[in-house]
Amino acid sequence: MAARGEAGIGEFLDGLSPRTVGVLAEAGFEMGLLRHLGRTDEGARQVRHIVGQFGRVPWWHRAAHRIRRGFGALAAGAGTPAGTGRVAAYWSAALLCAVLGLAATLTASVLVARVLGLAVAGAVWIVLVVLLLMAPGTRGREAAVLVALGASAVLLFTAFLNAPEWYLAARGRQVTATVVAPLRGWSHGSPATYCRVRLPGGAVRRVDRNDRTCASEEGRSVTVVYDPGGRLDPVLGDRASLGRISRPIAAGAGFVLFGTATAAVLATGRRGRGR
Structure with a gap:
């Protein structure tokens, strides 16, 4: 019967990346030797120390190991080399999650x-x-994960910050409104001035983003884009200017995310053909 430390250290060693395994081998610690040392609890502790000292295991591998241990069978074998189909399934799920998350973020905002x-x-x-x-493990997995997480963060938070402008650019109505007396109040303990405009129908609405000159330009005609449904505050400017910068940024982040997923799958296929 295997010693208590053997099963746990086997799972730990199986979760190491090929790069870490290579670094350990260069330092004189082959996998066979480490597995032999880890047959006892004391030996398992020594193996973990050796890996941490000589293998320089990246933080994301340690995090992945904890996640796999917590999710059990769901994550069985994650982080270890796998076939193209399994890698494609994981990255497809990530892309689907990003797309659905983008839609949910826009809708909620x-x-x-x-x-x-x-x-x-x-x-x-x-x-x-x-x-x-x-x-699953692929060649360059660590870099791919970091790039994908960065791109998805840019995509989601750009969408959150600019969702109202994107909606108005697509569904808003551009009209000429009149600047009226601003609304004065307090924001975070400081005096604040909020610009307001009178729409063609006579409704007075506070604009989404202030123009610092609005307090001194009462009565001036300005171009605004407003939501006929009344969900969003009007925005100063024309429809063509809404999202002019943010939409290319989000599109670029989405392209990077898709390209990273594609590259990860293709790298697995090349590795499989090279065997």
Whole structure:
């Protein structure tokens, strides 16, 4: 019967990346030797110390190991070399999660509340972190995971910050409004001035983002884009200017995420053909 330390250290060693295994081998610690040392609890502790000292195990491998241990069978074999089909399934799930999360973030930010959109974006990104850390091992997996997480963060939080503008650019109505007396109040303990405009129908609305000159330009005609449904505050400017910078940024982040997933799958296929 295997000693108590053997099963745990076997799972730990199986979760090491090929790069870490190579570094340990160069230092004189072959996997066979480490498995032999780890047959007891004391030996298992020594093996973990050796790996931490000589293998320089990245933090994401340690995190992935803890996640796999917590999720049990769901993550069985994660982080170890796998076939193209399994790698493609994980990255496809990550892309689907990002797309659905993007839609949920936009919907929550526009139809419910901005703070809910932020919460949704954060929750989706955490799910992506867990999913990608559990992805099977491929050549360059660590770099791919970091790039994918960075791109998904840019995509989700750009969407959260600019969802109202994107909605108005697509569904808003551009009109000429009149600047009226601003609304004066307090924000975070300091005096604040909020610009307001009178729409063609006579309704007075506070604009989404202030123009610092609005307090001195009462009566001036300005171009605004407003939501006919009344969900969002009007925005100063024309429809063509809304999202002019943020949409290319989000599109670029989405392209990077998709390209990273594709590269990870193709790398697995090349490795399989090279065997």
